[in-house]
Amino acid sequence: MVTTLEKRFTLPATWPLPADAEAAGRLREHYESLGRTEARFARGAGGALLRSLGGNSPFLAELAAREVATVRLVAQAGPGVAVERAMAALAAVPPTAPRARVAAxxxxxxxxxxxxxxxxxxGGIWQLDRVTAALTDLAEAALRLSVAHLLRAGxxxxxxRLPNPDDPARGSGFTVLGMGKLGARELNYSSDVDLILLQDPESGIYHGDSAGAFFTRIARGLVGLMETRDADGYVFRTDLRLRPDPAATPPCIALPAAIAYYESMGQNWERAAMLKARPVAGDIALGAEFLDAIRPFVWRRHLDFAAVADIHAMKRRIDEHKGTALGAHTHAATRILGHNVKLGRGGIREIEFLAQTLQLVWGGRDPTLRTPRTLEALRLLARGGHLSRRAxxxxxxxxxxxxxxxxRLQMVADRQTHVLPDSPDQMERFAVFMGYASADAFATVLLRHLMRVQARYGEVFEDVPEEDQNGAPPALDFRGVGDLPEATVVALRGMGYDNPxxxxxxxRSWQAGRARALRSLRARELMNTVLPRLLVALSRQAQPDAAFARFDAFLGRLPAGVQLLSLFQRNPSLMDRVAAVLGASPSLADHLARTPSALEGLLSPEAQPDCDRLLRSRLADARTLEDAIxxxxxTVREEEFSISVATMEGRMDIDAAGLARTALxxxxLAMLLPRALDDFAERYGRVPGGTMAVVLLGKAGSREMMAGSDLDLMLIYDHPERRHESVGPRRLPASQWFIRAVHAYIAAVTAPDAEGPMFAVDMRLRPSGNKxxxxxxxxxxxxxHAEDAWTWERMALTxxxxxxxxxxxxxxxxAAIRKALASAGDPKQIRADAAAMRARLLRDLPPSGPWDVKLRPGGQIEVEFVAQTLQLVHAAALAELPSTTTREALARLAKAGFLPEADAALLTRADRLWRTVQGLLRITYGRAPAEKLSDAAAAALLRAAQAAGADAVDLPGLHATLDAVARDVRATFIRHVGEIEI
Structure with missing residues (x-):
């Protein structure tokens, strides 16, 4: 019976013309001979369809002649209905059915x-993704039924002894991983299915003499069901060669052996293969557990540009073996004769290799890139900035x-071929099957795509920068021992090195492999490649010898050098940026030496990441609280390093840097809170209805964090009055539960490693301070805050x-903060308290030197005190929560008429200048500013100060500017807050 849905479907009006008119006629005649209904179909709506199938593909002509009912159903209801009914019929076959019935x-x-x-x-009825999905669904369904049947038979x-005989695969300890295009849900029309078969020897389901022999029989039975040809055809050709060491291992691998192999011997091409792996049949949960176990092998935490060379080497071997270059003829149709559209230049494999390699390079840091599907991978790589949107x-x-x-190639004769016809006549016929008027028309379009793919592939794999000297003198020669080569000494002195x-x-010690990072031949070859540019980059620093010494120390701490030097080889500009860091900032140089992976942050896309999305995606790999920490x-350290370098290089001003650090x-803090509380609750239960929140104050609260800023924290909780204790393994009074929970949370936030804690935390701004x-x-x-708070505490609360x-x-x-600020007290007393507090700070914490712009008279603290005091004084009139950021608070006060525009402009300029100076000094020297700055640090500081509005061309001029600004700030403080009596 034809349904309403079926009545609505109509076949497309156009189909590819028949390349073989005689064969097309034979298929039409066959339908006309079957009966009145088929004859009417052949002469009417289905005529073009039958001519196209019969005149272009002997295989499809044979199928259409045999499956008349399917052709009719497709014409009536569409291909989707025909596929759904076939899949439903397959799903209805029970695992206990006889093998002959299962095979049929x-x-x-x-x-x-x-x-x-x-x-x-x-007919263009479906797009590529639906075509490949239908083929993949069939393969998965066939594998599931076959595996279930074989397990139940055992x-x-x-x-x-199956735990679930009615659902044989569940808990069976036997799993099938789909690899390649099956794993990616991208099966070809006449594709092999690439499989890895695994069995868990600890599952306890096998009770014979040899589990290995039994599962080998299972593997052979599966292959037989899938690919044995009989009068009804075959299902899918099956390839098991992607398993570990296929020449020496059985077709079904024991799970522990597979994990041990990938952890100890797995190669980059196997990582690329595992990128597409997916459990498709058998014990799906077991397959997922296996992939989870080898995730660190596939997705390495650090950028892996060495994988680029490995995968390109594999592609070169394919090229050499297959002869994949395009023809050299000028005639388009002749050039493509016999070309392999999968393995040839510009072909499918180059697109896949490009996407997979970039995923392997970046996917360890960005889990959002971990997709097995090629088109989806290209989209995600473009979104992440690792591939241009045009590319x-x-x-x-x-x-x-x-x-x-x-x-189309595979539809002609159901052969797994990717090779275009090698004769002009056959190429003309194939062009017709593709829907083109001639081979030339088809070849023109094909060549355009092939050339674009070749170009994009070359950008990633082949266009490695030339090994030029990039400004280095040609006389550099470090060979030999003992005597110094005079020409090299002269050249190095000319470059600016004082100690050649x-x-x-x-x-020489590098070239001899004395550094651990340079013990491999590959690492030393890479070093020789990048050495000239590296020496030039270091020589451009204000103190080349110091920069070189820091790089030597950095190199000496690396456990291996291939990764780093591959980074340098493929990203030569990275050497310039690293040299600038080594030359200007001892603190960042020390961080680099301790954490070489920090370099990777310099290669990430320049746009500031969405910190919530970044952390959420990376935390997908976390299994425990320790993992999350x-x-x-x-991530915090990587991003902090990137922000500091961007600030030092002048690509990010102090305002943007403060916002970026604070967002991080x-x-x-938001990601850690629920995880820390969940972990704590496993031991102490929960207070029913109890909740906790994190409040930030200080620079973190004002979104003005600088390098090394503490987190001023306050944790506030609430719970229903009737709930006086926790419910769980160990009962605690509610107040004690929350106190211990806060300690657990702070321990997570400050958990140290070899480099120290994630953040330094200061909780002295909570009510009653340390008491x-x-x-x-x-x-x-x-x-x-209603009864006991001091003015300075309410100032902090702004x-x-x-x-x-x-x-x-x-x-x-x-709401409670808003109420506390609105009831801060008498404006006169607020001003007096603020002035007294400033005087006390000047007595107890005097400035440490001329660069201490925070504590100096007229410095950063006085700007902030003005903003905080006036916000308290006018809190009732301002009504809403205060503007926590100083520059925004000053603008708001000016707009409301509580601060003259000129004073607001002065204080805003001073605020930006003080934070710029303090921020740069933090980056280059840490918390203790030096009396005398290095040339590199001075240059960076002058550049940043000029961008912040300072009119100074040298350090004396900058000191004069800072003094003038400080005098103006002090005068403004006195006008709006009061005299400072020391």
Missing amino acids: ALRQAKRIVALATAIADI HDSGEL AGELASAYRFLRRVEH AAVIAAV TIIRT ADAA GPVAVSLSGFERY RARVVAGPPRLRRRIE
């Missing part, structure tokens, strides 16, 4: 799906076109931001 059902489903999918593809014979678009368009070509002997000695701490801290409990109840917070916790609690805390 598999082959019937294959015929129907192959025919319906071909019609959908040729159970029935007594060799296995991704060209590659995606070429991929779709080449897959269409591949499918030290440079020569270090380079490690991931968050590593906000995300880290008060670390966890403050919301009611206690409200009571304290920079309070609630950054983590349940939304309802966050809103209640914000």
